Amino acid sequence: MAGRYQSILETIGNTPLIRLDSVSLEVGAEVFAKIESFNPGLSTKDRAALFMVERAEDEGLLKPGGVVVEASSGNTGMSLAMICAVKGYQCVIAIPSKSSKEKVDQLRALGARVIVCPANVSKDDPRSYYEVARRIAGNTDNAVHLNQYQNQSNPFAHYATTGKEIYEQTEGKLTHFVATAGTGGTLSGTARYLKEKNQNIRTIGVDAEGSILKSYHETGEIDRDELKPYLLEGVGKSYIPGSMHMEYVDHFVQAGDRASARRAKRLARREAIFAGYSSGAAIEGVYQIADQLKKSDVVVTLLPDHGSKYMSKIYNQDWLRENRLAGKKYKPYYQTLLPTTIDRVKLRRLKKWIYLRS
Ligand SMILES: Cc1ncc(COP(=O)(O)O)c(C=O)c1O
Known part of the structure; x- marks a missing residue:
C-alpha cells in the first residue's frame, strides 16, 4: 500500500x-x-550509510550483535545510528569538536556512543576523529569500521x-x-x-x-x-x-x-x-x-x-556575532572599542579645557 x-x-x-x-x-x-x-535521518548521508551497512552485511563483515564504528562530522553518524537501531547493532561515532551540539545530541538520542575529538588536528594525529574511529574498531570484538572516506559504497x-x-x-x-x-x-x-x-x-x-x-x-x-x-x-x-x-x-x-x-x-x-x-x-x-x-x-x-x-550556529545571532558572521547591521567588536563621534567631541572639549587652564 x-x-x-x-x-x-x-x-x-x-x-x-x-x-x-x-x-x-x-x-x-x-x-x-x-x-x-x-x-528520515534529515540528510543525504542516509543513502551512503544504508549502502555501506548492507554491503558489510553481504560480505559477512557485520554479523548480528555487531558494532558499527565510524568517523563522521555528524550526519553519517546519525544515519548509522538510525540504521543500527533498526537492525540491532551497536553504534560508535567519533565526531570533530566543531560539529554542532544538535548533531551530538541527535546521535545520543538515537542510542549511539559519541566520542568528541579535536577538530583542527591533522588526519594522522592520534587524536583526530579518523584515527580514534580506526583504533576503537581495531580494539573492539565484532566491530566494523565503515570508513566512508574510502568505502566505494x-x-x-x-x-x-x-x-x-x-x-x-x-x-x-x-x-x-x-x-x-x-x-x-x-x-x-x-x-x-x-x-x-x-x-x-x-x-x-x-x-x-x-x-x-x-x-x-x-x-x-x-x-x-x-x-x-x-x-x-x-x-x-x-x-x-x-x-x-x-x-x-x-x-x-x-x-x-x-x-x-x-x-x-x-x-x-x-x-x-x-x-x-x-x-x-x-x-x-x-x-x-x-x-x-x-x-x-x-x-x-x-x-x-x-x-x-x-539552531545553535547559523540560526543563532550570538553565534554569528561571536564568529564575525552577522549581517551588515552588526558592528564588529573592534569598532565598539573605537571612540564614537560624541566621545570625540567630548575629548576635544576636554583637551581645550586642559589647554586653557594650563
Ligand atoms: C552537512 C553536510 N554537507 C555536505 C556533506 C558532503 O557530502 P559528501 O560526504 O557526500 O561529499 C556532508 C558530509 O558529511 C555533510 O554532513
Whole structure:
C-alpha cells in the first residue's frame, strides 16, 4: 500500500526536487533544489550509510550483535545510528569538536556512543576523529569500521539513487549539477550517473574556503598552504578521500563561511526551505557560476541536510556575532572599542579645557 512501510529505512531516498523562485530570478536560469533533509535521518548521508551497512552485511563483515564504528562530522553518524537501531547493532561515532551540539545530541538520542575529538588536528594525529574511529574498531570484538572516506559504497549509493532520481525528476533536461563535497560521495557518485546519461551535463563541486579540493582538481597537487580553519561542516578536506572521483567533476568553486551562512538564511526566508549550513554553500556555488548560465539552462543543486541541526550556529545571532558572521547591521567588536563621534567631541572639549587652564 502506498505510504506504508515495514521500517523507517524504506523511506530513504526519493526526495523532492523543488524550484527556487528567487534564485532562478537572480541567476537567470531555472534552478531546482534536491531537498535531502526529506530523508528520515534529515540528510543525504542516509543513502551512503544504508549502502555501506548492507554491503558489510553481504560480505559477512557485520554479523548480528555487531558494532558499527565510524568517523563522521555528524550526519553519517546519525544515519548509522538510525540504521543500527533498526537492525540491532551497536553504534560508535567519533565526531570533530566543531560539529554542532544538535548533531551530538541527535546521535545520543538515537542510542549511539559519541566520542568528541579535536577538530583542527591533522588526519594522522592520534587524536583526530579518523584515527580514534580506526583504533576503537581495531580494539573492539565484532566491530566494523565503515570508513566512508574510502568505502566505494558511498559514491555508489549516489550513482544508484541520487543521480537516477535527479535525471528522472528533470526528465533528462538538466544542464548543470552543483553539489558540495566532503567525502565526495554525493558529488562524484551523482555526477558519474549524470555524465553517463549525458556527457554535456556540467558538474560543479563546491569546496570550502580553507580546503584543498578545488586546488587539487586544478593542479593535481595538494597545496598545504591553502589549508586554514573554517566553520562550514561536512564540506572540504585536507586530503583527497578515496570516495572522491575527481574525473566526473568539471569544475570546482569555493564557498566561504560568511556567504554560506547568508545564503542559508535567505533560503529560509525567501523560499521557506529550512536547510543546513552546507546547503548555503551549495546555493553560493550556483551564484558563483551565474555568469556561465543561459535562460534555458536547468540547474540542480543538492541541499545536504536540515536547518534544525544548526539552531545553535547559523540560526543563532550570538553565534554569528561571536564568529564575525552577522549581517551588515552588526558592528564588529573592534569598532565598539573605537571612540564614537560624541566621545570625540567630548575629548576635544576636554583637551581645550586642559589647554586653557594650563
Ligand atoms: C552537512 C553536510 N554537507 C555536505 C556533506 C558532503 O557530502 P559528501 O560526504 O557526500 O561529499 C556532508 C558530509 O558529511 C555533510 O554532513
